[in-house]
Every structure is written in C-alpha cells, then in structure tokens.
Amino acid sequence: MRRDHDRTGPATEMFIAHRNLLFTVAYEMLGSAADAEDVLQETWLRWAEVDLSQVRDHRAYLVRITTRQSLNRLRTMKRRREAYVGPWLPEPLLTAPDVAQDVELAESVSMALMLVLETLSPTERAVFVLREVFDVSYDEIAAAVDKTPAAVRQIAHRARRHVDARRPRKVVSASESRAVLESFQRAFETGDLQGLLDVLAPEVVLMSDGGGIKQAARRPVIGAEKVVRMFVGRTGKLEATLTLAPTTVNGNPALVVRLDGEIDGIMAIRAEDARITGLYYVRNPQKLSHIESETPLAFR
Template sequence: MNDHVTDSATTSFLAHRDLLFTVAYEMLGSAADAEDVLQETWLRWVKVDLAQVRDPRAYLVRITTRQSLNRLRVLKQRKETYIGPWLPEPLLTAPDVADDVELSESLSLALMLVLETLSPTERAVFVLREVFKVDYDEIAAAIDKSPATTRQIAHRARHHVDARRPRMPVSRAQTKAAMESFQNTLRTGNLQALLDVLAPDVVLVTDGGGLKQTALRPVVGSDKVVRYIAGAARKAGTPFSSEPTTVNGNPALILHLDGMLDGVLAFRAEDTRVTGLYYVRNPEKLTRVMTETPLTSR
C-alpha cells in the first residue's frame, strides 16, 4: 500500500473516529472494548480498496458494527461471571452531547441497561436506526440481513425499549432538579427528605465488580433504598462529598470519600422524583470520569 492510499485511509478514519467510538460504545457499554473495536476497524479499513468506496462514513460504520457484534458475544461470557449487577462504564462528556437529545437519552445509564436486554442484533439495529439514523439498507448490510427483516427487527427492538422508557418524557432540567434535591439530602443527612425525593418504586443498582462492596442485586423500593444509603454512610464513617457533573450526556454526581474518588451516581427521574439510581464503584470503570470523551451521532 502506497503512502497516498494510507494517508487517505487515515484521514477518513480520523474524520469519523468519534462517531465510530460512539457507535461501538453504545453497543458495548465499555470504553475499553470500544477502543479495541476501533483498532480492529482500522486494521480492516486499511485493507479496503478506497476507490470502490462511495461513502467512507457508511462503510466504516458497517465495519464497526460487525466488530462490535463479535465483541458483544465475548462480553456476554464475561458478564455471566461478573460479581453483582453490571452497569455501563460512565464517561465524562462535553455539554454539546447533552444538547443532542436523542443521543444523550440513548447514552443514559438507564437506557443502556435496557439495551442490555436486547439480543446483540436487536441492539445493533436499534442503535444504528434510532440514534445514528442509518438507513435500513446500510443496517441490513452491516448485520447480513435483508432490509425487510431488518425493519422487523427494528420494530421489535423499538417496542421493547419503549415499554421500558419513562412513561412521560423527562427533560434534562427535570433530571437535574431531582439530582440536586437528592444531593441536598445527602449533604444534610435528612432521611425523611430523602424519602420525599425518591419515587416509591425507585430502583438502586450498584456496580462494584467484586472490587468494591456493593449490593449483589438491585435494591427496590424507597424505604429499602434509604436504609441501604444510610447503612453505607454509617460504614464509611465519614460523610461523602458530591460534585455535580455530566456523565453520558446526563446529570450525575461524582462522590468522594476521604478525598478519594468513590464512584459515579447517575439518575433516572420521572416528574420531580428519582425512579432510578445507578452507582458505579468498580474502579476499573472510573478511568474516564475526569477527562471528557468526545461522543457524537454525526
């Protein structure tokens, strides 16, 4: 391969790198695995005859999708031996990600957990169609299905996801307000006020990966969640400090204990109450919460 072809391949790849990473991350929920997929995509891209490629973006997305599907099967085996609940790896994101409403919703830890319940192919189709607006013919080529079958898969995946979304659309401002109320109750230690912030059927999911102590299954119900939080505070011995941030395009809190990063807490809200709490303590998943990761749907 001559230098000119290599330069052209590099230019095209770098122009779409953030998009490709976002596609892979949306499908995998792991930045490290998304980076591995990008490396595999690059190795295949440099072998392509660029003279035959009409749309480099579409071609690169196709390669990334196929590599992500291969990686999803490996991840499935890894998750089967994971200790406790598995949550996606949180990423510190720039404000412009939050401005893209569809992207930020799809990146929320709450929705990414829903995507975990889809089959790998359903997840690929949903992500490519709903988030990245890829046309059905391109998706069909990426997953080796007919366009008609791809449409059926998209319909099935959309129905599954819609059934598990909040009943009413929730604005970023509403989520932020609910988060701030929760943060205030943490600061004051007022457990009754905390009950008022939480929806009766709130769910707390904690991810320590066996490296940090967490609940080994989701905690359901406001009373149980408050008791769990109060117990965690007692065990810590010293108060948690919290700092508002934007993770995966959505409001979140970074929690510190004795000046050390303890975890990231993401929220799902309906109306003015918190319906979902997602706390990632696994230190292996906290490497990207201090430096922004560029994500894009374009």
C-alpha cells in the same frame, strides 16, 4: 479490497473525521468505553487495508466495519457478563456540555436507556442502535449485520417494541434532572431522611456495580425506605469523609462520589415526575477511567 501504502494519509484523515461517530456507535452497542476503544482499533486495522477508490460512501463503510466488530465483541461480552459479580452497569463517560444539549444524543447514551439495550439480543441491539439512534438505512444495516433488508425491518420493529415497553415514559430535561439531583444531594449531605424519602419515588430501584472489586449490593434494592436505610447504614460505618459533587455523565446530570478526596464512584439517576425512579451507582474502579476527562460523542 486492498490499498496501496500511499493511501495511508487519506485513510487516516477519513477515519479521524468519523472517529467520534464510530466510538459512539461502538459504545452504544457495548456499554463499555474500553471495549469500544478496542473495536475502534480493530476497525482502523481493517480500514487501513481498504482500497478507498472502491468505496462509494466512506462513512457507511466505516460504520459497517465498526458494527461487525462490535457484534463480535458483544457476543463474547454476553458470555462474560453471565459470570459478572452483582448487577452490571454501563461504563460512565464524562461528557461535554454539547452532548447534554443534544436531547436525542443524551437520551440514547443515558444509563436508563443503555440498561434497556442490555436486554436485547446482540443483533437486535445493533439494528436498534443503527436505525433508531443513527438513522442508518435498512439496506446499510442489512449489509452490516448480514441479514436481508426485510429481516432487518422485522428485527427493528421487534427491538423498538421491546425498548418502548421498558424505556422511560417521557424524556426529562437536563434542568429537571439537575433539580431532582440537587434535592437528593442536599438531603443526603444534611442527613435529612425525610428529604431523601420525598425525592425518591416509592418504588425507586438502586443498582450498584462493584464488579466484585468494591462492595456493592448483589441485587437491585427496591423501595425508597430500603434505599434510604441502606445509604444510612453504609455511610454510618464510614471512617472517611464522603463528598458529592455534580457532574455530567453520559450527557445527563450525575454525581461524582469521593472518599477523602479520592473518586469512589459515579451516581447517575433516572427521574420522572420530579422524583428519582432509578439510581445507578458505579463503583467498579475498572469502569471509572473515563470520568476525569471528557469523551466526545457524535451522531454524525
């Protein structure tokens, strides 16, 4: 389906109207804002060639293009991540307050859930994201992933079962997460080791992503005492001034870490029962370009 050149105006308007939605779809499938932006560029190039008079549902068609481009990129990224140095964490996004207020959206882009999505196959991830997050019909998903609706239903069931077994047991409110994070920050800044042990769950898992560029643990650090020992050891060697400041990343409370005023990384958490069960520290500078200005996300 080809468009005439005089259709550029309407095509552009429709693309812009759905841009935040398309970015969110791509980001949830890829976990990378940079790759999601590339997917949007590829989506626009294909959309600009479409004869709009032949398209019944513009939103669905745009989501279909975005999904296909994301799947292509995700398969390439899977191979690339096999060679990644140390743990791979999603690229953090500074998000607006309205994202945090939308509980479902905030959970869907949380570091904890995004890491669970990493354990799915590319097709499972696409189906799960479209069905569970964006409530896309099975028929529309089937057209996007080149499967039959019956096959998509099976994939969706398998992916949902896989995610449910690994996702946080319950959704923690932003206020609860913020309170836990404030306790962590206070204990960290005052050097209160017992305070740190109290706010960390006994089997807390710390994952740090330096991408081979910044120093980071090559494997997850498990256990409150080990995590505290690592923090104390690392900060004790610093010659720079370290500061922590609250922020909102991926719709959830987080901390921006600075050394002598320069951003060193983002620390996000997973909290349960008023304790931190997961700490995610992104130090890779290639993943910190979206934390100084807000990234708009959307379900619709």
